[in-house]
Amino acid sequence: KEFCDYIKYKGLPDAICFDHDLGEDENSIRISKGMNKKQSRKLKQLEKTGYDCAKYLVDYCIDNKKPLPLYNIQSANPTGKQNIDMLLKNYIKYYENSNHRS
Secondary structure (H helix, E strand, O other), X not given: OHHHHHHHHHOOOOEEEEOOOOOOOHHHHHHHOOOOHHHHHHHHOOOOOHHHHHHHHHHHHHHHOOOOXXXXXXXXXXXXXXXXXXXXXXXXXXXXXXXXOO
């Protein structure tokens, strides 16, 4: 929410550094407080990640016909990092192709 609000009200920053896993591991915290694993996994699916931030950024850039700001991805989650990277690279290709058609 903070990521989206920043962009919504202040526009694009010059650069963004993404991490896939945001905040504490809420799943472990819930289990340590007594929640069963199945319930905790269901709640984990609702948690936002850096990928959700990247999707918001791409949607914002599409809606406003803007290029992506500079970015880096620093994540210990290799699959999450790859997913963010692929999403952003696909947008860059889309943006470059759409600007050369006019």
